[in-house]
Amino acid sequence: MDRRNFIKSAAAALAFQVVPSRLLGAGGVSPSGRVNVGMIGVGGISSGHWKFFAGSPLTQIMAICDVNETALAKVKNSIDDIAKTRPDKAYRPVDTYIDYMELLSRDDIDAVCICTPDHWHVAIALAAVQRGKAVYLEKPMSLTIEEGRILADAVKLRRGVLQVGSQQRSEWAFRRAAELVRNGYIGNVRNIYTKIGEFPPVPDNLEEQPVPAGFHYDKWLGQAAWAPYNAERVKGDYGGGWRRFYDYGARKDGDWGAHHFDVIQWALGRDDTGPTDFFAEDIDNSPYRHYRYADGITVHVNAPVKNGFMIHFEGDEGEVFVSRGGKIMATPSRLVEVALKSSDVRLHVSDDHRKDFLNAVINGADNACTAEIGHRTATVCHLSAIAKRLGAHIKWDPAAEKILNNAQAERMVSRPRRSPYFLGV
Secondary structure, eight states, X not given: OOHXXXXXXXXXXXXXXXXXXXXXXXXXXXXXXXEEEEEEOXXXXXXXXXXXXXXXXXXXXXXXXXXXXXXXXXXXXXXXXXXXXXXXXXXXXXXXXXXXXXHXXXXXXXXXXXXXXXXXXXXXXXXXXXXXXXXXXXXXXXXXHHHHHHHHHHHHHHTOOEXXXXXXXXXXXXXXHHHHHHTTTTOSEEEEEEOOOOOOOOOSSOOOOOOOTTBOHHHHHTTSOOOOOOHHHHOOOTTSGGGGOTTTSOHHHHHTHHHHXXXXXXXXXXXXXXXXXXXXXXXXXXXXXXXXXXXXXXXXXXXXXXXXXXXXXXXXXXXXXXXXXXXXXXXSGGGGTOOOOTTSOOOOOOSXXXXXXXXXXXXXXXXXXXXXXXXXXXXXXXXXXHHHHHTSEEEXXXXXXXXXXXXXXXXXXXXXXXXXXXXXX
């Protein structure tokens, strides 16, 4: 079966899964009036999430899951400590699991927060969607373009709630910058500059080390190719660890690109499409990696960005610079404070990404970064990484979601999955 027919068949099959009696995303919540949450993956990136869900009056954490039993026990104790101090609910110790499927089988869990390494994102999220759970999924949404399309289609078919953790959409400065660009306040945009950084090279010949007691390494590897255990391979270090390996993600394109490329898509109004051309360094008369949209707008990756900002939008009538921490600057400077016209496009307002997710779960509202948006942004990340890895120009059809000019790159739209870790396992 060819790739596109496989995607259609897999997505269509999900439309006929058994739906639990309590539907999420349409105003349904648990009998307690709170959203019952399960955490899957309790490494470093999860800490802000479980602290929020453990303490919010809108939620309670029922269960957590991780393949690292030491980390699991530590986080359980911390969540239990928070639960003991809550005046609004009786104390109930959180349950723990090694196998996420056991957590997902519980009918009393309404939503899951998935904070695993990237190569596990889609398999777990897809299984959650099949079981009627709302999903908060860390970015980038997928390991491959093919996986992302399968998940986005499944969410659409089941009318589910999935929010990708691209939280810059819930920061006012990025929204303001995006609205200024979208509504033409800096004229026609031709160039955008952004810094995503670089990881150190993947270490050569990592020696095999004993797998620590209580660490389920085969399960951690999942679909990825088997490799001998080494602590560097599984470490959740923001400066390296598993993020350095293409087996488990897209290196910096998936790490910071998932944030900055996402804001660029938002600002340009391209949430349902994407660029058409991706270039490695020293191609297309540029020493920098870059990608281009059909109308000529070019995004320069890791080229110098003025004033140390994260993203710089350059138009023929002005400029906008934006970074985290509410940092925004414009030329002319009055644009930062200019009142938008009633006819201007207004973007989704969210000042707290997790609360925005809960609003979608409890009230059926739209959310800041849906599965389709997350897939389109992840596609930019993956294609940028593929161009870099091959040192090539990649031509992309965003409507057909197909690479047009490079057979080797086309094969990288998907990846082999190690048995028995297929989608949904």
